[in-house]
Amino acid sequence: MKKIKAISLIVFIATFILILTGCSASKNDAKKSIHVTSSVNFYGEVAKNVLGKYGKVTSIINNPNIDPHDFNPASSDAKSVYQANLVIYNGLGYDSWAQKLLSSNKNVDSINVGSLMGKKTGDNPHIWYNVATMEKLANELAAKFTKLQPSHKKDFENNAKAYIAKLKVLNTQLADIKKNKINKTVAVSEPVFDYSLTNMGYTVSDKSFEEATEKDNDPSPKSIREIQNDIKDHKLAFFVYNKQVNSKTVTNLVKLAKQNNVPVVSVTETKPSDEPTYITWMQNQYKEIQAIQNKK
Numbered sequence: 001m002k003k004i005k006a007i008s009l010i011v012f013i014a015t016f017i018l019i020l021t022g023c024s025a026s027k028n029d030a031k032k033s034i035h036v037t038s039s040v041n042f043y044g045e046v047a048k049n050v051l052g053k054y055g056k057v058t059s060i061i062n063n064p065n066i067d068p069h070d071f072n073p074a075s076s077d078a079k080s081v082y083q084a085n086l087v088i089y090n091g092l093g094y095d096s097w098a099q100k101l102l103s104s105n106k107n108v109d110s111i112n113v114g115s116l117m118g119k120k121t122g123d124n125p126h127i128w129y130n131v132a133t134m135e136k137l138a139n140e141l142a143a144k145f146t147k148l149q150p151s152h153k154k155d156f157e158n159n160a161k162a163y164i165a166k167l168k169v170l171n172t173q174l175a176d177i178k179k180n181k182i183n184k185t186v187a188v189s190e191p192v193f194d195y196s197l198t199n200m201g202y203t204v205s206d207k208s209f210e211e212a213t214e215k216d217n218d219p220s221p222k223s224i225r226e227i228q229n230d231i232k233d234h235k236l237a238f239f240v241y242n243k244q245v246n247s248k249t250v251t252n253l254v255k256l257a258k259q260n261n262v263p264v265v266s267v268t269e270t271k272p273s274d275e276p277t278y279i280t281w282m283q284n285q286y287k288e289i290q291a292i293q294n295k296k
Contacts (some may be wrong), residue, residue, distance in 0.1 A: 006012065014072045021260075030055075030085040032149040037084035039098040040068060040182065042271050042278045044114065047088060048161040051139040054152055058084075060098070064244070064270040075100070081179065084108055086144055089138075091115055092125035109144065116140055126269065130195035131170045134278065138163045166279060172285045174199045180293045182237035184240055185228045189241035189250040190214050193267045195287075205230055218247060231262050235250060238263040238292050244270065263292040 022122040028035040033056030038044035044059030060077050060086040068090070081087055081101045089098035091114030102110055114120075116136060117127050124166060127133045142160040163173055178201040186197060190213040194204065206212060209223040230236050231253070239257045240249050243266040248277035257264050265288045267280075 017139060018112060028083050028085055031113070034086070034145060034148050035084045037080045037087045038269070039087075039089040039095040042281075043088045043090070045278050046134055046137050046163065047086075047141055048089050049155055049166075050138055050159045052155060052159050054145070054149060054155070055085075060097075061270070063269065066270070068270070069093075069096055071095070073097050073101060081105065081108065085148055086110065086141075088113065088141075090125060091128070092119055092123055092127070093121055099123070106211050111137070111140055111144065121197060124191045124194055126195060128278070128280075129193055131167055131200065131282070134167055135164050137161075170279060170282050173283065173290070177201075177286060177289050177293065180290075182293060182296055184235060184237040185230075186237050187230060187239045187253075189239075189247070189253070190243050190245070191284075192269050193240050193265075195284070197240070205236065213247070213250075222251060224253075228256060231257050231260050234260065234262065235260055238265050238289070240265045242267055242269055244268050251292040263291070263295075265289060 004160045031139055034051060036044070036047045036051060036055065036057045038057060038059045038216055040061045041059035044057045047057045057081050058165055060080065061071060078101055081098070082105050086107070087098065087102055087110040089095050089102075089110065089112060091099070091112040094114075096252065099112075102108060114123070114125065114127060117130070117133055119125075119127060132162060138160040144157040145156045149156075174196070175256065178199070186199070186202050187205050188210050189203075191210045194210075197204065206223055206226050209227060211217045212219040212223065227239075231239065236257075239253065239262055241254055241264065265285070267285050271278060271281050275284070
């Protein structure tokens, strides 16, 4: 999706301060019930699985059509952050609005998933496409919840183990894809799927194209020509594009790929509304790769 656009939050922050003043007495008591607020629903899903019956999870962005980069939080979102015992956000510039809300309330504990994974600003922010991210987050959540409710430590740890066990189906899929990998590079419209591609053993043919789109710049004519030539010369295993983004350049590349019988893989940056879980979402995208490899 588009990179972060400069937005002003001066009026919003002023409103937020008034909210804090008005609801200070309603701060959630973690000893009774843990309240987690997640910037996006796929991290909220992990939290729900680990937390179990000991609290509730609110995911601010549930609509797959909302671009987290450019999201403008409402006063209700600010209240959710303030009343939470723990806030989960991606970091790496992906959901900077969440970090701004947190900066106004130092008393809320938080998990910056990017930092948890050892990433820094400028790195590819789409870290949920690495299954290891969800595994590490589950364990970190168990540790955070244990601090809030020590008497339920075993429950949180067991819940984390159970969720991580569910993720094994994705690692099995990735291993199968890697074992049957097509010995060609792939082209991508932007770096949304790159962590998965790495785990599959694939490399991206032209990094400059995806870097330009990620920074909300037009790819250079040279980059476009190189991908066009790779498509025409059948040098690519497949072409990956984010179907949630409209781009004339990418649309033309998809059309060219289909005309030249180069397989096209469609992915999404946010979990589609028809996907019940993060796991099914990933599974169905991985299946597209498996179907391509099975035809070779």
